[in-house]
Amino acid sequence: MSLGIPFTPPEASSIASSVDTLFYTLLAFTFALGLFLASLVVFYAIKYRAGSKADRTGERTRSLPLEVAWTVVSLLIAFVIFGWGAVLFLRREHPPIDAxxxxxxxxxxxxxxxxxxxxxxxxxxxxxxxxxxxxxxxxxxxxxxxxxxxxxxxxxxxxxxxxxxxxxxxxxxxxxxxxxxxxxxxxxxxxxxxxxxxxxxxxxxxxxxGQGDTLAADGEKLFRALGCSGCHGNASKVRAPNLAGIFGRPVALDNQQTVIADDRYLRDSILNPKKEIAAGYDPVMPSFDGLVDEGEMQMLLAYLKSLSPRAAAKSEPVQ
Incomplete structure (x- = not known):
């Protein structure tokens, strides 16, 4: 629905036409409403201009049904616009699982x-x-x-x-x-x-x-270089949470709450490990804030996610 107007970009994605339909509908509606209101302003400005013979003696009247009608209609239009936009927003928030x-x-x-x-x-x-x-x-x-x-x-x-x-x-x-x-x-x-x-x-x-190291592969190297495997590795003698299958799973905390191990939780556990402490473990992990930049954080998160399939999201809470 680009209308052939040069200043509009082409529609090159599955959602582009839906976004444009909403945009042009809003544009047409606001243009029509603005034109109507501007016409009223011009009409009454001319009718009641200084020196005109327009009747100015009429009594002011109030119509409750009219006020209710324009309030309800305006509210319904606002709900329709909001609902339309919300549907498009929610479509954007749910990508296909095979993406x-x-x-x-x-x-x-x-x-x-x-x-x-x-x-x-x-x-x-x-x-x-x-x-x-x-x-x-x-x-x-x-x-x-x-x-x-x-x-x-x-x-x-x-x-x-x-x-x-x-x-x-x-x-x-x-x-x-x-x-x-x-x-x-x-x-x-x-x-x-x-x-x-x-x-x-x-x-x-x-x-x-050419094939290079994946984010997860680089993340595994960094995981070992930072000494994380010394506590969280399979052969570790230090009692630390097992990270296999961690991503997407519920994690029981020492404050009796439960959180999902999503990107936010994993990031916070690396940078601020004492913020949310896994139940049954002492808060002995050091913070890596300032030691890991965003590029390295992407590597670590990719590695931790690779340790488990998404299907693990419905398994038992991490203890």
């Missing part, structure tokens, strides 16, 4: 992407057409924002958090990628391209790039 996951790291002033096979890209992102793609975002320094106008998707990359954005590109081509959050003096230069390829061409491109 291709790519790690994205924003830093002044560039985007770094890492594919499941270990292939790396700087300010370029290659994806297959017709395949759901999740970009797991982190920021090395300040808030950045991953924005591909042609896909109608935008998501902030926030320091200290992992955020996600997903899309299905349905038109092969090359599309602009921007940082949509002011992030410093060279913010305007923090851009790149998303190249959408046929699946066969994408597979060939991956082959040309």
């Amino acid at each position: 291709l996951e790519i790690a994205g790291l924003g830093k002044q002033w560039m985007w770094e992407f890492r594919h499941p096979g270990g292939q790396r890209e700087i300010n370029e992102l290659h994806v297959p057409v017709g395949k759901a793609v999740i970009v797991s975002l982190a920021s090395q320094d300040v808030i950045h924002s991953f924005f591909v106008p042609a896909f109608r998707v935008k998501q902030d990359a926030v320091p200290g958090r992992t955020t996600h954005v997903w899309f299905i590109a349905d038109e092969p081509g090359r599309y602009h990628l921007f940082c949509a959050q002011y992030c410093g003096t060279q913010h305007s230069e923090m851009g790149g391209w998303v190249t959408v390829m046929q699946p066969e061409a994408y597979a060939a491109w991956l082959g040309v790039q």
Whole structure:
């Protein structure tokens, strides 16, 4: 629904047309309402201009049914707009389970992407057409924002958090990628391209790039280099929580509460281990805050997730 207007980006994702339909509906409605109100202003300004013979002696009247009607109609319109937008928002929050996951790291002033096979890209992102793609975002320094106008998707990359954005590109081509959050003096230069390829061409491109260490493989190396395996390894004599199958599972805490071991919990356990202490264990783990940067955090999280399938989410709480 681009209407052929040059200043609108092309629709190149599965959700783009739905977003545009909502946008143009809102635009048409607000234009019509604004035109109606402006017409009333002009009409009465002319009718009651100074020196006109318009009757100004009429009594002021009040119509309760009219007031109720315009209040109810306005409320219903607001609910429809909210519901429409909420449906689109919820669609964006639930990616398909078979989506291709790519790690994205924003830093002044560039985007770094890492594919499941270990292939790396700087300010370029290659994806297959017709395949759901999740970009797991982190920021090395300040808030950045991953924005591909042609896909109608935008998501902030926030320091200290992992955020996600997903899309299905349905038109092969090359599309602009921007940082949509002011992030410093060279913010305007923090851009790149998303190249959408046929699946066969994408597979060939991956082959040309060569197979590198995956995030999880690098995470395992870092896990050992930091000494984490000394306490959490299978052969460890130190009593520490078993991390096999940890991701997505409920974790019992020493305060009688239970939390889910998601990205947030794993990140906090590394940087601030005394925040949420697993039940039955002493709080002896040191903090790695300042010792692990965001790129390394992505590696560690990928490794911890690789220790268990998502199906482990329904198993017994970690003790």
